[in-house]
Amino acid sequence: MSVGDKKTTQGWLGSEQRRLLIQEYGIFLAFLILVAVLSVSNEFFLTAGNISNVLLQTSINGVLAIGMTFVILTRGIDLSVGSVVALAGIVSASFMTSSATAGVAGAPYPVALGLGIGLLVGIACGAISGLIVSRFSVPAFVTTLGMLSAARGMTLIYGGGRPVPALTPAFRWIGTGDVFGIPAPVIILAVVFAVSWWILNRTRFGRYIYAVGGNPHAARTSGIDITRIQFLVYVISGGLAGFAGMLLSARTGSALPQAGIAYELDAIAAVVIGGTSLSGGVGRVTGTLIGALIIGVMNNGLDLMGIQSYYQQVLKGALIVGAVMLDQKRNYGA
Amino acid sequence: MELLLEVEGLKKSFGGVAALRDGRFQLRAGTVHALCGGNGAGKSTFLKILMGIQRRDAGSIRRRGKDVEFASPADALASGIAIIEQELSPVPHMTVAENIYLGREPKARFGGIDFRAMNRAAQKLLDDLEFDIRATQYMMNLSVAQMQLVEIAKALSHDAEVIFMDEPTSAIGEREAQHLFAAIGRLQRQGRGIVYVSHRLSEIFQVADSYTVFRDGSYVGSGALAEIDRPGLIRMIVGRELSEEYVKTNTPTEETGLEIIGLTCPNKIEDISFSARKGEIFGIYGLMGAGRTEIFNCLFGLDRPSAGTIAIDGKTVAIAKPADAMALGLALVTEDRKLTGLNLSDSVRANICMASLPEMSPAFAMDRPREAEASRRMRERFQIKAARDTMPVSSLSGGNQQKVVLGKWFLRNPKVLLLDEPTRGVDVGAKREIYRIICDFAASGGTVVMISSEIDEVLGISDRIMVMRAGRSAGIFRREETDAQSLVHLST
Numbered sequence: 040m041s042v043g044d045k046k047t048t049q050g051w052l053g054s055e056q057r058r059l060l061i062q063e064y065g066i067f068l069a070f071l072i073l074v075a076v077l078s079v080s081n082e083f084f085l086t087a088g089n090i091s092n093v094l095l096q097t098s099i100n101g102v103l104a105i106g107m108t109f110v111i112l113t114r115g116i117d118l119s120v121g122s123v124v125a126l127a128g129i130v131s132a133s134f135m136t137s138s139a140t141a142g143v144a145g146a147p148y149p150v151a152l153g154l155g156i157g158l159l160v161g162i163a164c165g166a167i168s169g170l171i172v173s174r175f176s177v178p179a180f181v182t183t184l185g186m187l188s189a190a191r192g193m194t195l196i197y198g199g200g201r202p203v204p205a206l207t208p209a210f211r212w213i214g215t216g217d218v219f220g221i222p223a224p225v226i227i228l229a230v231v232f233a234v235s236w237w238i239l240n241r242t243r244f245g246r247y248i249y250a251v252g253g254n255p256h257a258a259r260t261s262g263i264d265i266t267r268i269q270f271l272v273y274v275i276s277g278g279l280a281g282f283a284g285m286l287l288s289a290r291t292g293s294a295l296p297q298a299g300i301a302y303e304l305d306a307i308a309a310v311v312i313g314g315t316s317l318s319g320g321v322g323r324v325t326g327t328l329i330g331a332l333i334i335g336v337m338n339n340g341l342d343l344m345g346i347q348s349y350y351q352q353v354l355k356g357a358l359i360v361g362a363v364m365l366d367q368k369r370n371y372g373a
Numbered sequence: 374m375e376l377l378l379e380v381e382g383l384k385k386s387f388g389g390v391a392a393l394r395d396g397r398f399q400l401r402a403g404t405v406h407a408l409c410g411g412n413g414a415g416k417s418t419f420l421k422i423l424m425g426i427q428r429r430d431a432g433s434i435r436r437r438g439k440d441v442e443f444a445s446p447a448d449a450l451a452s453g454i455a456i457i458e459q460e461l462s463p464v465p466h467m468t469v470a471e472n473i474y475l476g477r478e479p480k481a482r483f484g485g486i487d488f489r490a491m492n493r494a495a496q497k498l499l500d501d502l503e504f505d506i507r508a509t510q511y512m513m514n515l516s517v518a519q520m521q522l523v524e525i526a527k528a529l530s531h532d533a534e535v536i537f538m539d540e541p542t543s544a545i546g547e548r549e550a551q552h553l554f555a556a557i558g559r560l561q562r563q564g565r566g567i568v569y570v571s572h573r574l575s576e577i578f579q580v581a582d583s584y585t586v587f588r589d590g591s592y593v594g595s596g597a598l599a600e601i602d603r604p605g606l607i608r609m610i611v612g613r614e615l616s617e618e619y620v621k622t623n624t625p626t627e628e629t630g631l632e633i634i635g636l637t638c639p640n641k642i643e644d645i646s647f648s649a650r651k652g653e654i655f656g657i658y659g660l661m662g663a664g665r666t667e668i669f670n671c672l673f674g675l676d677r678p679s680a681g682t683i684a685i686d687g688k689t690v691a692i693a694k695p696a697d698a699m700a701l702g703l704a705l706v707t708e709d710r711k712l713t714g715l716n717l718s719d720s721v722r723a724n725i726c727m728a729s730l731p732e733m734s735p736a737f738a739m740d741r742p743r744e745a746e747a748s749r750r751m752r753e754r755f756q757i758k759a760a761r762d763t764m765p766v767s768s769l770s771g772g773n774q775q776k777v778v779l780g781k782w783f784l785r786n787p788k789v790l791l792l793d794e795p796t797r798g799v800d801v802g803a804k805r806e807i808y809r810i811i812c813d814f815a816a817s818g819g820t821v822v823m824i825s826s827e828i829d830e831v832l833g834i835s836d837r838i839m840v841m842r843a844g845r846s847a848g849i850f851r852r853e854e855t856d857a858q859s860l861v862h863l864s865t
Contacts, residue, residue, distance in 0.1 A: 253716035
């Protein structure tokens with residue numbers, strides 16, 4: 040069909056622009072409606088305390104989901120993030136504990152060291168997955184499923200199956216502290232989001248990610264080193280998962296070996312609700328952030344209404360599938 | 374005489390945009406009818422309505438004088454209309470027979486499939502058509518042309534009386550195409566009606582006996598091909614007078630631009646040597662699978678040659694990956710723009726900039742005004758018709774998409790342009806513009822190496838032509854000293 044058709048160019052909003060607008064902001068509208076409904080039905084919902092609470096609960100999933108967005112944009116998936124959360128959490132905690140039995144010799148160490156080690160553990164896990172996916176062409180699903188099991192196993196081996204308690208207050212600040220009343224994890228999420236947004240929308244590396252996900256063959260022919268890009272997105276996802284692991288243990292005060300179980304599913308859910316296509320090349324990190332917020336707000340709203348968490352899971356399931364159904368209809372239907 | 378198919382006043386619009394305003398069509402038994410028109414003429418929409426994939430807004434379709442209404446492809450098939458689509462959809466891990474009888478396998482006892490009866494029936498079908506294919510072969514082991522033939526057999530197994538073929542030769546070579554034409558001739562003699570859709574005019578004149586032309590969604594005219602000549606048909610398709618189809622403005626210089634000596638890649642190409650001069654368009658002709666694309670893959674670092682040297686501007690170079698080739702001034706327009714040329718999920722601008730990202734981001738962050746400027750420049754230079762360059766490249770017509778691919782590479786100011794089937798699936802008007810772009814590039818001192826399976830194109834635009842056969846060169850000829858017959862002869 041001819042694109043120069045008058046119908047699409049005339050008027051202040053062509054059908055094409057309208058479509059793009061809905062695609063970009065449809066999820067944001069859905070979020071606003073959800074917030075509006077909850078504020079009307081529950082007077083406690085819009086209080087500062089509750090908003091801060093929702094953001095706090097969203098922060099860990101938000102960080103994981105942003106990392107997941109990088110991976111899914113390149114047609115991959117990272118199922119291992121939940122286990123990496125636990126591994127990075129427990130390894131870093133062992134450097135940050137004041138308990139005499141659970142920590143490594145000489146603990147507690149300065150916070151920067153603990154953070155660096157947690158981050159390194161996450162990056163290492165991501166690098167292994169990334170290497171296997173990009174160099175050896177093992178499907179991402181299989182590779183990261185393997186990493187899901189292996190990282191969980193390493194967590195149990197490292198901690199002997201026991202939690203690491205009594206983390207130092209300095210370390211706990213990243214999970215429990217605040218700046219002018221804004222919780223530290225929320226600030227961290229905001230920074231992670233801002234940097235990721237900049238990378239994906241404004242840098243060469245971001246363009247590479249979209250090109251590799253949209254058409255790896257065309258990207259390769261255009262001189263893009265697709266192996267390197269595929270490797271790096273897993274490193275990013277792993278690193279952010281490591282960071283999320285430390286946020287979690289800092290918040291709860293101890294690192295648990297069973298931490299982060301099924302976190303990968305919430306992260307994938309946020310990405311998918313945010314409109315990123317699992318077939319790669321299409322999606323926005325802004326959508327992911329809103330997707331994570333929708334999950335957080337919904338859980339919180341249902342809590343406030345006194346609805347059991349069992350029902351919440353059913354609703355979340357319906358939401359994920361419903362969001363993608365709408366997406367399909369918008370893109371291919373009618 | 375009763376018409377097999379008669380269509381009148383067919384209308385269809387999508388979201389207020391008319392794709393088909395007035396589709397008219399008549400098909401007689403025992404004829405091959407060419408359906409012609411540029412990209413966006415409404416042919417695809419026309420076919421989709423007749424296939425039962427889309428519902429018409431208005432108009433009538435009569436099958437042997439009776440009004441019909443198709444709600445699904447199954448309805449269309451039931452009334453004897455089969456369509457062989459441009460993009461085949463075989464089930465690769467099934468046999469030929471299983472593919473032909475997919476969804477209507479002969480039943481054996483206890484609800485199983487009677488494989489013996491199925492294979493026998495499929496083999497008979499293939500033999501009757503004189504196709505050299507075994508019914509028990511796996512689909513994935515067939516060539517594209519053979520798959521086309523299986524699709525034809527499948528259409529006939531439905532006892533279809535009307536067979537639509539949408540660009541059936543776009544993925545097959547000359548010899549395989551001749552094979553297909555022979556099959557079409559046999560179907561014609563059986564009294565079936567064939568509708569042949571193709572951009573390749575020489576094929577239309579060879580295989581069809583009548584034509585219908587669509588332009589901008591409307592019927593323009595129809596008649597017997599014996600009563601119209603090639604320029605006349607082009608005039609109807611394009612809607613205006615077009616000058617000479619192939620205009621050459623370049624003259625080869627004495628300087629060598631690209632030279633390859635003894636290039637070998639095991640089981641793909643064997644001892645390929647040629648040198649293309651600056652200002653020259655060097656054509657490579659051959660059948661599918663003759664090793665044409667493989668030469669480019671080796672040149673561009675997509676594949677590793679086991680032997681041979683490549684020299685650019687007289688200097689021997691080493692190319693291990695596409696980035697190396699690009700740094701040396703090579704550009705590669707691949708054979709299939711959808712598969713390897715474009716990122717269809719992204720915008721026109723992003724696609725134009727895709728091969729120049731490092732140059733446009735000196736400090737890691739993208740220089741966005743520079744991206745926009747580059748895109749504007751290329752759209753202007755190649756007259757790419759897009760309302761805005763932020764719209765998805767997938768919404769452009771085939772010709773404009775191909776120009777986006779060219780824009781992507783011209784942005785890099787290449788010295789050597791490697792073109793693999795640069796006008797495949799592109800309409801007559803856009804083809805001419807692409808030829809002009811290629812000639813201008815050569816005239817300004819660039820070196821062009823162009824692969825084509827369209828023999829008119831290769832003869833029309835190349836200065837010299839290398840013929841490939843089974844991974845080897847069968848000779849290099851000047852365009853004046855060769856003709857279509859000898860090229861086809863050498864390539865087979």
